[in-house]
Amino acid sequence: xxxxxxxxxxxxxxxxxxxxxxxxxxxxxxxxxxxxxxxxxxxxxxxxxxxxxxxxxxxxxxxxxxxxxxxxxxxxxxxxxxxxxxxxxxxxxxxxxxxxxxxxxxxxxxxxxxxxxxxxxxxxxxxxxxxxxxxxxxxxxxxxxxxxxxxxxxxxxxxxxxxxxxxxxxxxxxxxxxxxxxxxxxxxxxxxxxxxxxxxxxxxxxxxxxxxxxxxxxxxxxxxxxxxxxxxxxxxxxxxxxxxxxxxxxxxxxxxxxxxxxxxxxxxxxxxxxxxxxxxxxxxxxxxxxxxxxxxxxxxxxxxxxxxxxxxxxxxxxxxxxxxxxxxxxxxxxxxxxxxxxxxxxxxxxxxxxxxxxxxxxxxxxxxxxxxxxxxxxxxxxxxxxxxxxxxxxxxxxxxxxxxxxxxxxxxxxxxxxxxxxxxxxxxxxxx
Ligand code: NAP
Ligand code: HSE
Numbered sequence: 001x002x003x004x005x006x007x008x009x010x011x012x013x014x015x016x017x018x019x020x021x022x023x024x025x026x027x028x029x030x031x032x033x034x035x036x037x038x039x040x041x042x043x044x045x046x047x048x049x050x051x052x053x054x055x056x057x058x059x060x061x062x063x064x065x066x067x068x069x070x071x072x073x074x075x076x077x078x079x080x081x082x083x084x085x086x087x088x089x090x091x092x093x094x095x096x097x098x099x100x101x102x103x104x105x106x107x108x109x110x111x112x113x114x115x116x117x118x119x120x121x122x123x124x125x126x127x128x129x130x131x132x133x134x135x136x137x138x139x140x141x142x143x144x145x146x147x148x149x150x151x152x153x154x155x156x157x158x159x160x161x162x163x164x165x166x167x168x169x170x171x172x173x174x175x176x177x178x179x180x181x182x183x184x185x186x187x188x189x190x191x192x193x194x195x196x197x198x199x200x201x202x203x204x205x206x207x208x209x210x211x212x213x214x215x216x217x218x219x220x221x222x223x224x225x226x227x228x229x230x231x232x233x234x235x236x237x238x239x240x241x242x243x244x245x246x247x248x249x250x251x252x253x254x255x256x257x258x259x260x261x262x263x264x265x266x267x268x269x270x271x272x273x274x275x276x277x278x279x280x281x282x283x284x285x286x287x288x289x290x291x292x293x294x295x296x297x298x299x300x301x302x303x304x305x306x307x308x309x310x311x312x313x314x315x316x317x318x319x320x321x322x323x324x325x326x327x328x329x330x331x332x333x334x335x336x337x338x339x340x341x342x343x344x345x346x347x348x349x350x351x352x353x354x355x356x357x358x359x360x361x362x363x364x365x366x367x368x369x370x371x372x373x374x375x376x377x378x379x380x381x382x383x384x385x386x387x388x389x390x391x392x393x394x395x396x397x398x399x400x401x402x403x404x405x406x407x408x409x410x411x412x413x414x415x416x417x418x419x420x421x422x423x424x425x426x427x428x429x430x431x432x
Contacts, residue, residue, distance in 0.1 A: 018308030149289030
């Protein structure tokens with residue numbers, strides 16, 4: 001008799017319901033592609049009383065044991081989110097000999113090592129394509145299609161909510177609070193938007209991407225993180241004037257001299273950079289490898305069907321392995337232990353916006369403070385835009401070590417003519 005691949009689905013919210021829909025919508029093609037049908041056997045939810053018409057033909061339970069103890073279930077698909085009990089359920093599923101597919105960046109970023117170890121120990125698959133970039137294929141390309149390369153740089157717009165907000169600030173001149181409200185009304189930002197706007201969501205994704213790109217385990221605490229809450233319409237306007245756009249980027253760099261540097265923060269990005277035209281809730285990941293050169297992966301980073309597209313592709317991959325009895329084909333790829341670049345040693349150009357006294361000698365004093373700290377300036381503009389009795393000076397530096405810019409900022413802060421350091425933002429990937 002033909003083998004039917006049976007799934008235990010943990011969670012049927014935004015992504016879980018999308019998975020049910022995609023499996024149903026493309027049933028015939030998926031069966032052909034795997035060589036055997038895939039069937040959801042049992043769905044785990046928290047609240048059995050919630051009306052869920054899309055689950056009408058499926059067995060629904062609030063008892064995880066029904067899935068973990070069911071020998072007929074081959075694959076557990078975890079779409080509950082959060083660290084616990086998702087981590088424990090996935091570990092137990094693998095212990096019971098079931099392969100696991102998840103979209104859970106929190107667990108992958110924090111407990112990826114345990115997950116891979118358990119998968120290896122029990123000869124099962126652990127796949128997580130949807131954990132970064134929603135529907136965009138990026139995990140499989142890093143683990144498989146780009147393995148011929150030494151990857152030196154990976155940069156991504158990996159949070160749709162903040163990209164929507166920055167795009168709106170750029171297009172409409174709105175301020176941070178207005179665009180946050182809009183993002184919440186549209187259902188992109190949560191009532192507590194901290195994970196998105198403070199950069200933590202992007203940091204988890206950065207840790208996953210850098211671990212795969214550089215073949216070394218990057219923990220969440222290795223990622224330096226800054227969100228978008230300090231970005232003002234003035235910064236957006238100066239960026240435009242200077243030929244940049246502001247984006248929240250996850251940046252990973254691997255240099256033989258300095259080691260691995262992984263960070264999430266807003267950047268001034270030249271308008272000519274491929275990531276600069278990624279707008280709204282869209283995500284994109286840019287990769288530089290020593291054979292492929294530059295490559296960019298673009299698409300919808302969230303949403304029910306786009307994310308389900310990645311989850312179902314993983315289900316298909318696992319199912320093919322089950323059909324071919326070839327589990328664990330692509331195992332953990334963090335086989336090196338690379339040094340992390342200390343933040344003081346990281347290098348970048350910087351945009352520095354200062355509120356200063358509008359009187360003779362100010363520009364000279366500021367240039368001296370930068371110069372004494374060993375920071376070379378690329379351009380300086382002075383305006384009286386939106387200020388009364390003062391001036392604003394905006395400087396863009398050449399590439400400097402983080403430690404040097406910090407020392408320049410301390411010197412500037414101490415100058416009597418500098419009233420306020422209004423913002424400091426890295427300028428990324430300057431070409432030429
Ligand atoms: P969601 O809409 O909140 O759905 C979560 C589902 O899990 C609900 O059905 C919930 O049951 C169930 N659940 C939660 N905790 C449970 C528990 N302890 N026991 C049993 N069931 C539990 O979440 P989602 O947006 O689909 O996200 C799922 C995962 O995908 C998360 O890891 C998320 O980070 C990831 N992801 C989401 C997106 C996206 O666009 N939403 C994109 C990429 C990745 P009830 O319905 O009974 O409450
Ligand atoms: N909150 C995320 C975003 C989607 O705004 O991109 C889930 O990873």
